Amino acid sequence: MINRREFFGKAAGALAAVSAITSGDTLCAQSAPSTVPPSDQINLGIIGPGSRGKSVMRAFLRVPGVRFTALCDIYEPRFDEARKVTGEQTPAFKDYRQLLDQKGLDAIVVSTPPCLHEEHVVAALESCRHVYGEKDMALTVPACDHVVATVRKTGKFYQIGTQYHYAPWYQEALRRIHSGKLGQVTHIYAYWHRNNNWRRPVPDPKDPKLEHLINWRLYKECSGGLLAELGTPRSEFRKPRIRSLTRIRDRDGRRGLLERWARNAG
Numbered sequence: 001m002i003n004r005r006e007f008f009g010k011a012a013g014a015l016a017a018v019s020a021i022t023s024g025d026t027l028c029a030q031s032a033p034s035t036v037p038p039s040d041q042i043n044l045g046i047i048g049p050g051s052r053g054k055s056v057m058r059a060f061l062r063v064p065g066v067r068f069t070a071l072c073d074i075y076e077p078r079f080d081e082a083r084k085v086t087g088e089q090t091p092a093f094k095d096y097r098q099l100l101d102q103k104g105l106d107a108i109v110v111s112t113p114p115c116l117h118e119e120h121v122v123a124a125l126e127s128c129r130h131v132y133g134e135k136d137m138a139l140t141v142p143a144c145d146h147v148v149a150t151v152r153k154t155g156k157f158y159q160i161g162t163q164y165h166y167a168p169w170y171q172e173a174l175r176r177i178h179s180g181k182l183g184q185v186t187h188i189y190a191y192w193h194r195n196n197n198w199r200r201p202v203p204d205p206k207d208p209k210l211e212h213l214i215n216w217r218l219y220k221e222c223s224g225g226l227l228a229e230l231g232t233p234r235s236e237f238r239k240p241r242i243r244s245l246t247r248i249r250d251r252d253g254r255r256g257l258l259e260r261w262a263r264n265a266g
């Protein structure tokens with residue numbers, strides 16, 4: 001059983017993606033022990049408790065003391081679905097700004113489609129809450145830069161959720177690479193087999209807004225496509241661990257945002 005001080009203490013060590021505990025001036029006060037309320041409960045809010053969001057909720061709720069005290073989604077059926085996960089009548093809002101206005105929230109989970117990550121993550125950080133956000137950080141390099149600048153400005157933690165990052169087989173592969181057993185790695189071939197359809201059923205297929213909301217993966221304005229959706233966790237593996245690899249292509253040899261990102265960040 002860990003208390004909230006240990007939770008955030010551990011988080012500080014574990015937040016590998018982008019974290020800013022800076023010694024300089026930041027917009028938000030740091031969580032020094034003196035500011036930690038006596039309660040050991042950690043109150044989370046979630047923006048976008050869809051498919052992934054509810055899985056993340058279940059995972060967080062396995063940590064003793066964690067509770068979701070606010071939900072936000074623009075699609076109302078999600079409220080009942082998410083309340084089934086929390087097991088209580090958790091307050092729910094249709095506008096994320098209302099959620100961020102709630103007092104007592106320690107951190108925000110952002111699990112909306114990627115085209116909204118910049119807006120939601122930046123707003124949550126600027127409300128002086130820590131953020132756990134689903135991948136991808138954002139869909140363009142300037143949007144990612146904005147998120148990183150906001151992390152620095154606010155001094156809050158921001159972790160990006162990436163499937164398998166901590167999986168034992170990933171860790172073992174990295175251990176073998178770093179031990180030098182494989183020599184210099186010059187090429188990684190990563191793939192992902194998918195047996196189900198990305199198109200999800202829509203209650204009213206004639207409603208184009210609902211179609212875009214539910215099937216956002218199929219539309220360019222909200223999705224980075226296969227390379228971003230499925231390629232990120234696979235190529236994330238190479239960076240920052242294997243810095244010499246800078247080319248990322250999809251199956252058809254196309255370069256994309258990921259390669260640009262690798263060139264800029266590598």
Ligand SMILES: NC(=O)c1ccc[n+]([C@@H]2O[C@H](COP(=O)([O-])OP(=O)(O)OC[C@H]3O[C@@H](n4cnc5c(N)ncnc54)[C@H](O)[C@@H]3O)[C@@H](O)[C@H]2O)c1
Nearest residue numbers: 048049050051052053073074075111112114134135161163
């Ligand atoms: N880490 C992983 O392994 C993993 C796996 C699957 C998905 N994901 C990521 O998780 C995110 C969500 O994917 P998903 O499959 O759960 O999608 P989803 O469509 O099931 O869930 C997104 C939710 O956001 C809601 N939403 C949309 N616009 C909103 C707004 N303006 N305000 C509030 N809520 C809004 C939707 O109604 C929906 O409930 C994506 O970024 C995806 O890439 C990550």
